Amino acid sequence: MDPQTRRKSGxxxxxxxxxxxxxxxxxxxxxxxxxASVSSPRxxxxxxxxxxxxxxxxxxxxxxxxxxxxTFGLLDKPAAAGSPVKEGGGNETYARLLKCxxxxxxxxxxxxxxxGSGGLGSPNMLRFKTDHSGGPNSPYSPSxxxxxxxxxxxxxxPTKPPxxxxxxxxxxxxxxxxxxxxxxxxxxxxxQNVLAVGLGTCVYLWSASNSKVTKLCDLGPNDSVxxxxxxxxxxxxxxxxxxxxxxxxDGTQCxxxxxxxxxxxxxxxxxxxxxxxASGSRDRNILQHDLRxxxxxxxxxxxxxxxxxxxxxxxxxxxxxxxxxxxxxxxWNQQSQQPILKLTxxxxxxxxITWSPHQSGLLASGGGTxxxxxxxxxxxxxxxxxxxxxxxxVCNLAWSKNVNELVSTHGYSQNQIMVWKxxxxxxxxxxxxxxxxxxxxxxxxxxQTIVTGAGDETLRFWNVFPSMKTPAPVKATGxxxxxxxxxx
Numbered sequence: 001m002d003p004q005t006r007r008k009s010g011x012x013x014x015x016x017x018x019x020x021x022x023x024x025x026x027x028x029x030x031x032x033x034x035x036a037s038v039s040s041p042r043x044x045x046x047x048x049x050x051x052x053x054x055x056x057x058x059x060x061x062x063x064x065x066x067x068x069x070x071t072f073g074l075l076d077k078p079a080a081a082g083s084p085v086k087e088g089g090g091n092e093t094y095a096r097l098l099k100c101x102x103x104x105x106x107x108x109x110x111x112x113x114x115x116g117s118g119g120l121g122s123p124n125m126l127r128f129k130t131d132h133s134g135g136p137n138s139p140y141s142p143s144x145x146x147x148x149x150x151x152x153x154x155x156x157x158p159t160k161p162p163x164x165x166x167x168x169x170x171x172x173x174x175x176x177x178x179x180x181x182x183x184x185x186x187x188x189x190x191x192q193n194v195l196a197v198g199l200g201t202c203v204y205l206w207s208a209s210n211s212k213v214t215k216l217c218d219l220g221p222n223d224s225v226x227x228x229x230x231x232x233x234x235x236x237x238x239x240x241x242x243x244x245x246x247x248x249x250d251g252t253q254c255x256x257x258x259x260x261x262x263x264x265x266x267x268x269x270x271x272x273x274x275x276x277x278a279s280g281s282r283d284r285n286i287l288q289h290d291l292r293x294x295x296x297x298x299x300x301x302x303x304x305x306x307x308x309x310x311x312x313x314x315x316x317x318x319x320x321x322x323x324x325x326x327x328x329x330x331x332w333n334q335q336s337q338q339p340i341l342k343l344t345x346x347x348x349x350x351x352x353i354t355w356s357p358h359q360s361g362l363l364a365s366g367g368g369t370x371x372x373x374x375x376x377x378x379x380x381x382x383x384x385x386x387x388x389x390x391x392x393x394v395c396n397l398a399w400s401k402n403v404n405e406l407v408s409t410h411g412y413s414q415n416q417i418m419v420w421k422x423x424x425x426x427x428x429x430x431x432x433x434x435x436x437x438x439x440x441x442x443x444x445x446x447x448q449t450i451v452t453g454a455g456d457e458t459l460r461f462w463n464v465f466p467s468m469k470t471p472a473p474v475k476a477t478g479x480x481x482x483x484x485x486x487x488x
Contacts, residue, residue, distance in 0.1 A: 162428075163428065163466065165419060165428060165429035165431070165463070165464055166462070166463055167429070167431060168433065169433055169460035169461050169462050170461055170462070170463060171460075171461040171485075172458055172459070172460050172461070172485075173206070173458065173459040173460075173461075173485055173486065173487045174457065174458060174485070174486045174487065175197060175199055175453060175457050175458060175459050175487050176199060176457050176486075177199045177200035177457070178197070178199055178440075178453055178454070178455065178457045178458075178459075179200075179224075179455070180436055180437065180439065180454070180455025181439070182309070182349070182351065182368070182395065182411070182437070182439060183268045183282075183307055183309040183325070183349075183351070184198075184226050184227060184268050184439070185226075185227045185228070185229075185268060185269050185270070185309075185440070186198030186199075186225055186226070186227060186228055186440060186453075187228070187440035187441070187442050187451065187453045187459070188228050188229050188230050188237075188442050189208075189230075189442035189443060189444055189445065189451060190230040190234035190237070190251070190445070191230070191232060191233065191234035191445045192234035192235070192251075192445070193207065193208045193209055193444070193445055194206070194207050194208070194230075194234065194251065195207075195208060195442065195451060195459075196216070196228045196230065196237055196251075197228070197453070197459065197487060198224075198225030198226070198227070198228050198239070199225070199487070200224060200225070201218055201219045201220060201221065201223060201224050201225065202215060202216075202217065202218045202219070202225065203215075203216040203217050203225055203228060203237075203239055203249075204216065204487055205251060205254075206487055208444065211485070213486075213487055214254065215254075216237070216249060216251070216254050217239065217247075217249060217254070217256065219239075219241055219242075223241050223242050223243055224241070224242045225239060225240075225241065225242075226240045226241060226242055226266045226267055226268045227239070227240035227267055227268055227269050227270045227279075228240070228270070229270035229271060229272055229277075230251070230272070231272050232272060232273075232274065234251070234445075235250070235251060235252060236248055236249065236250060236251060236257065237249050237251045238270050238272070238277055238279075240266070240267030240268065240269070240270050240279060241266070241267060242266045243265075243266070244261065244262070244263030244264055244265050244266060244267055244281060244283070245259055245260070245261055245263075245267070246259070246260045246261075246262075246263075246267055246270070246277070246279050246287075246289060247259050247260075248260075248277075248291065257291075258291060260289050260296040260297065261296050262279075262287045262289075262296045262297045262300075263279065263281040263283055263285065263287065264281070264283040265281060265282040265283050266281060266282050267279050267280070267281050268280060268281065268282065268307065268308070268309055269308060269309055269310060269311040270311065271311040271312055271313050271320070272313070273313040273317040273320075274317050275290065275292070276288050276289065276290055276298075276317075276334075277289040277290075277291070278311055278313070278320055279311075280307075280308030280309065280310075280311045280322060280324075281307070281308060282307040282308075284302070284304045284305060284306060284307065284308065284324070285300055285301070285302055285304075285308070286300070286301035286302075286303075286304075286308055286311070286320075286322055286332075287299070287300055287301075288300075288301070299337065300337075301320075301322075301332055301337060301339075302337075303322075303328075303330050303332075303338070303339045303342075304322065304324035304325075304326055304328060304330065305324070305326040305328070306324050306325035306326035306349075307324060307325045308322055308323070308324050309323060309324060309325060309349060309350070309351040310322060310323030310324070310329075310350050310351045310352065310353040310365070311323075311353070312353040312354060312355060313355075314355045314360075314361075314363075314379075315355055315357055316360065318333060318334070319331055319332065319333055319340075319361075319379060320332045320333075320334075321353050321355070321363055321365070321379075322353075323346075323349070323350025323351055323352075323353050323365060324349070324350060325349045326349075327344065327346045327347060327348055327349060327350065327367070327371075328342060328343070328344055328346075328350065329341075329342075329343040329344075329346060329350045329353070329365050329377075330342055330343070331343070331363070331379050341377075341379060341382050343365075343375075343377060343382070343384075345375060345384060345387075346365065346367040346371050346373070346375065347367060347370050347371045348367040348368030348369055348370040348371035348372075348393075349367070349368040350365050350366070350367060350368075351366070351368070351394075351395060351396070352364075352365060352366030352367075352374075352394045352395060352396050352397040352408065352409075353365050353366075353397065354397040354398055354399045354406060355399065356399050356404075356422075357399055357400075357401045358399075358404050360380075361378055361379045361380040362376065362377070362378065362379075362385075363376070363377045363378075363379050364376050364377075364397050364399065364406060365377070365397070366390075366394025366395070366396075366397050366408060367393075367394055368393050368394070369393040369411070369412050371394075372389055372390050372391060372392055372393060372394065373387050373388065373389050373390065373394070374387065374388050374390060374394060374397065374408060374420075375387040376422075376423075385423075386423065386425065388420075388425050390408065390410060390418065391414065392410035392411060392412060392413060392414045392415075392416065393410055393411035393412045393413075393437065394408055394409075394410060395408075395409045395410060395411050395437060395438055395439050395440075395441070396408065396409040396438070396439070396440065396441035397441075398441055398442075398443050398450065400443075400447055400465045401447045401468070402447045402448070402465050402466055402467060402468040403465060403466060404421070404422050404423075405419055405420060405421050405422060405428060405465065406419075406420050406422060407419050407420075407441070407450055407464055407465075408420065409438035409439075409440075409441045409452055410437075410438060411437030411438065411439065412437065414432070415432070415434050415435065415436060415437055415438055415454070416430055416431065416432050416438070417430070417431040417432070417438060417450075417452060417462065417464075418430050418431075419431075419464050419465075429464065431462060431464075433460055434452065434454040434456055434458065434460065435454070435456045436454045436455035436456045437454060437455060438452050438453070438454050439453065439454060439455065440452060440453030440454070440459075441453075446467065446468075447465055447467075447468065448463060448464075448465050448466065448467055449461055449462065449463055449464070449465075450462050450464055450465075459487065
């Protein structure tokens with residue numbers, strides 16, 4: 001074909017090629033198109049010419065789900081001078097959250113590269129980083145700005161600080177003649193905020209509201225106080241004596257109301273419920289007294305083989321737990337004269353007993369020097385739920401009514417006070433200060449303060465629990481001024 005003919009046809013053909021050689025059969029073309037139209041897209045692409053000028057090619061869109069783009073992090077460019085800063089963490093934090101929202105959490109964990117490793121001026125816009133699999137997928141997760149990716153923690157939520165418990169008592173009372181005897185219970189705090197303490201032959205009342213001290217009674221030179229216990233209303237107080245008597249006194253008028261016998265020797269522990277007073281003695285018996293009847297006692301519970309030193313009623317008055325020097329923990333009800341449960345896992349005397357105010361039928365008990373364990377029981381089934389070795393003789397237990405925690409006091413060999421969370425049994429605080437065994441424990445009516453007594457003849461007041469309304473950290477200041485005073 002001559003050059004003039006090529007110009008007329010509008011085609012710029014090579015020499016030796018004419019227009020007829022480029023003619024396509026329309027029927028073959030249409031047939032090929034029909035076959036391609038019912039085939040896969042891959043067949044269509046196979047019919048396309050690989051020429052760069054082909055109009056049949058299409059844009060390739062990759063599938064990111066099968067790629068490894070999550071192992072790369074985009075470099076952040078520094079903000080330009082004078083650019084506005086977003087509230088709540090600045091432009092950098094805003095950009096990170098925006099990228100996570102647009103591209104998913106795979107792009108959420110990144111940081112600025114150090115100098116010389118792909119920073120400003122580097123042609124590499126992607127930087128290989130460690131793949132952290134198994135992380136949360138939410139773009140609002142604190143892991144977007146986690147420390148291990150090199151970014152700041154501006155957007156992370158701070159963890160709640162642990163509750164602070166003051167390590168020192170806020171008040172100390174001198175208590176001369178406070179006996180160093182594991183089997184006695186001579187300290188109790190009434191619901192009317194009056195502390196009763198047995199010192200030798202006398203019982204003293206200390207008002208926590210005005211620090212006034214009143215002498216309730218003196219048993220005489222031949223007797224001594226072995227136990228004290230307020231009624232739940234806080235108006236009457238019972239006193240157990242060395243000779244086995246149980247006396248009931250009016251705490252407001254300092255007048256004796258009743259004297260009841262029945263025990264052969266000292267009465268070392270007392271426990272009131274709504275109507276009945278239970279007393280435990282070295283004679284191994286538990287007597288139940290009712291002030292509404294003239295007899296000394298209404299029933300006798302026999303089951304311990306040694307001195308009864310622990311005694312507590314459940315909060316619903318249905319069950320009575322008793323511990324003895326025979327290493328037994330017994331549970332009684334008011335319908336039977338025999339214990340409904342005999343728990344023998346302790347290997348030492350069981351004095352420390354407390355019922356949970358948060359869960360019915362949950363009982364905690366502590367063993368003496370050879371045991372050192374606090375054990376938790378379900379009294380409905382009789383099963384032991386848990387136990388923990390405290391490392392020291394357990395002298396007392398008290399469950400907080402404000403939070404699900406309990407406090408224990410200890411003797412040999414560390415003489416410490418410990419606060420525990422339940423049911424995790426994690427230790428909240430360990431308090432020290434007494435030089436001898438912490439044998440006595442009572443709790444204030446508001447549930448925030450405990451008082452502990454020891455053979456070092458001191459009573460120490462500690463703020464260990466938060467208030468029921470505002471569970472804020474307990475402050476080191478209390479209702480009373482710091483200092484040391486005498487209880488008599």
